[in-house]
Amino acid sequence: MTTDNLNSALSFKHLFSKECLSRGESPIKTTMKYFLDPEFHFLGAGMPPLELFAFQNFSFKSLDLRKYTFNEIQDLILNKNDKFEDYINGDIIEDELDSDILIERALQYGNSRGHPSLLKFLKTHINNTFKPIYKDWDILVNNGSTYGLESLLRIFCNPQDTILLEDLCYSSTIEAIEAQRINTVPIKMDSEGLVVEDLEYKLKNWETLYGDLQKPKLMYLIPNGHNPKGVTLCDGRKLKIYQLLREYDIILIEDDPYFWLQMPQYKKPSLKDNQFIDENKPENDINSNQDFLNKLSHSFLSIDTDGRVIRLESFSKYFGPGTRLGYLVGSKEILDNVWNYHEVSLQASSGISQLMVNGLLNRWGQNGYLNWFKRLRVVYTQKRNFCLNSLYKHIQQFNINEYVQVEEAPKAGMFFMIYLNINKHPDYNQKLTELGKEKVVAYFENLFFEKFIQAKLLLAKGSWFTVNDPCHSVIDISKCMLRGTYAAVTPEKMDNGLKIFAEIVNQEFN
């Protein structure tokens, strides 16, 4: 990557929190440079001796998809039941691979930014995928994106600061923000993600709309396969959003755990002639890695000249949440300050997790890693297609079309959203009179949630994800929302679960 002609990121120190500004670099950290000098008498830091580490070596076994093309991967999944037969047995012992993290490094203090070999792999991966366009972008390994967000809130926000969110947002994100007593202002979304006009309107008319509320420092987005709404922010809106963020000097947190779970479009069945798409219809136009990359959304990283975008990357959805491994991509200045926070909280991510993930990545290489994502694409597409076909089938069979709206089919991620037109429920008017506008949605949401639970079906409540506007409540009282997922559900459970859903909706509305 030649970065010679690129500009450096802007400084965003003026947006840092009091807590962040009062945090210095750890003096002990400044001495770690001497640790690598073999001539040094390093009596300064409390590192335990290597010979007392409890583990001598580690190994793992993983699938090996290196040799396949996209079409071969697709064929194996769709026609041979996802049965791959090549494995890598990774033994992390000295000299097996130069890029391996030595056990004695993995188990020691130090490298709290992430182990060099892992950082190198990930930097190449990010550059290949997104090509950031300023000079001093960097990577900081963390414990996953939940912690990533927490650390960014700590370095940017004082209590009573304001963050912009999409009007639906992952519930833990809302909880993290609210517990820090940071104000949230929701921006409308539609089926193509954040509505630019609403963002612009709110920023332009901030004083009128929000009075004394602090102007926003941060905006947080889930661009692909939004949790909970399932929609994907279309590329065409990104430049305009970025320009608004520049104009109003706002930092963007791009939380994108589902980037590599992007899928081809799902064609909604025509209910008249009962035509469902073939769940297992292959994609026929991916003949190279470039073809594959061309199918994917852009990241804000690719248009960020200022260094005001911080991208949250996570291995949770790609390798497993229990790796507790993710990383931030952003400007060195911002990441240095997050690192200072790591020093007094996380310290570092598990060296064992890093050793395993790094061992696997370097055995696969960049190509093998892309092939892993190709597998995810095909498997998730199959799951989504099955789920939506099943959903539409049951809606049709139970004849509940007028009571149910299904959000635009997800083009990424794990989630789909269903709206119930509660205003068509026979008890709606009575309950509206009884409970008032504030409580009528919650009443019906709860009614359905409990009926589903009794029938052993769990769908998440929309209210868990709803971002309330502190000044201008705009709740649509005609519907309630339910979030579903097709990620870890067997076809049988999926189909049966959605049948239960349709049955109960039918009972309630008819």
Place this chain on the structure above:
Amino acid sequence: MTTDNLNSALSFKHLFSKECLSRGESPIKTTMKYFLDPEFHFLGAGMPPLELFAFQNFSFKSLDLRKYTFNEIQDLILNKNDKFEDYINGDIIEDELDSDILIERALQYGNSRGHPSLLKFLKTHINNTFKPIYKDWDILVNNGSTYGLESLLRIFCNPQDTILLEDLCYSSTIEAIEAQRINTVPIKMDSEGLVVEDLEYKLKNWETLYGDLQKPKLMYLIPNGHNPKGVTLCDGRKLKIYQLLREYDIILIEDDPYFWLQMPQYKKPSLKDNQFIDENKPENDINSNQDFLNKLSHSFLSIDTDGRVIRLESFSKYFGPGTRLGYLVGSKEILDNVWNYHEVSLQASSGISQLMVNGLLNRWGQNGYLNWFKRLRVVYTQKRNFCLNSLYKHIQQFNINEYVQVEEAPKAGMFFMIYLNINKHPDYNQKLTELGKEKVVAYFENLFFEKFIQAKLLLAKGSWFTVNDPCHSVIDISKCMLRGTYAAVTPEKMDNGLKIFAEIVNQEFN
């Protein structure tokens, strides 16, 4: 463990921070109970599918000390160069061991309190060692004690709250506290740890001494092998300290990472007749696990009837810091609130680390685990003895006895402390006049630090660890402090490093 006759812990909700009180339980977390019901149609939470996890299995290799007695372990270390030859090869595959964490659980969401099998092992370990005396004590796995402290500060402290610290304290702890704008008040220490009279005096005369400063909510202690001072709080002081904490309603954070690095006493050589102790002198009175346990300090857990003690445990010094694994021991109420904070920050500790550590612990069993600690005891004793013998030897050879004081020999941990009597330095009076009392210690500390660095010796500065009193500065301007460690230093480097130290002190003072 029968806990039937024990009382439950007190509630400490009145001490919780605003942030903690505004944090609820995650609604999604409340649905996880349905995940374990095989009849459920779990379309509610975004768990990735198991078949897409990147790892099929894991294994590790570790020493196996199960068959040895203490005397045999000691003999192998002192006379056979620490060469153990029995190994465990742990393969974490289905059905190898009931107590193993299945890969599909280790890599999935859930179990954010720690995996049940690991919690069970650790609870037995804590009960065997400390026998907590209230009913509802519990364990919460975290990412290590740095994060443990951070999480406790978040749930107890608002900015401007006050925490009591020993007058020297691990630098990252001070940084974590100060960045949250929490006030610190130092309590004096001597060679037997915290000085009870100073604690009592300050608590009794708080208004007079500290005026409007918030009364302390927390006290933080490192009881064994204090970092940086190297001393151990004697058991005889603990009950009185605990009574004072009860009287003034203060929570105690007992940070005890060096508990299992306790050692027999070191006998300071008589400089007159040049008699150094034999570095490798064996201990001859440990013939059972009970003998071993009897050698060790008590924990505040063992006298805590209220549930106001939170013990920070860590695998960093026992298995390796890169495990990033530790745990809190404390009352369920407090740990539940820390857990709520985990949900929006750490989420969970690495499942891979937990799988490995749990796999090793359950193969070793409680006895094998104790045997591991016996090895640590012997190795650390040998290291400490060598270090202190070398230090006293060089002090004698360079004839710098009047310029150097060595703190009471550590009975635990990794650290030793040296004081330089800077008031005997030829430039002292001139510099005192020039720089004043505030800066003269820093001047000499820096002078020596830089001279050492030039000679390729790193010792940590005492000022990094100094807790300043906000109202009553009591700096001793006659000396400066240096912290050394013998943990990860080879005998050759140790001896040569201390020779450099003595040489430079000699040059400077003579």
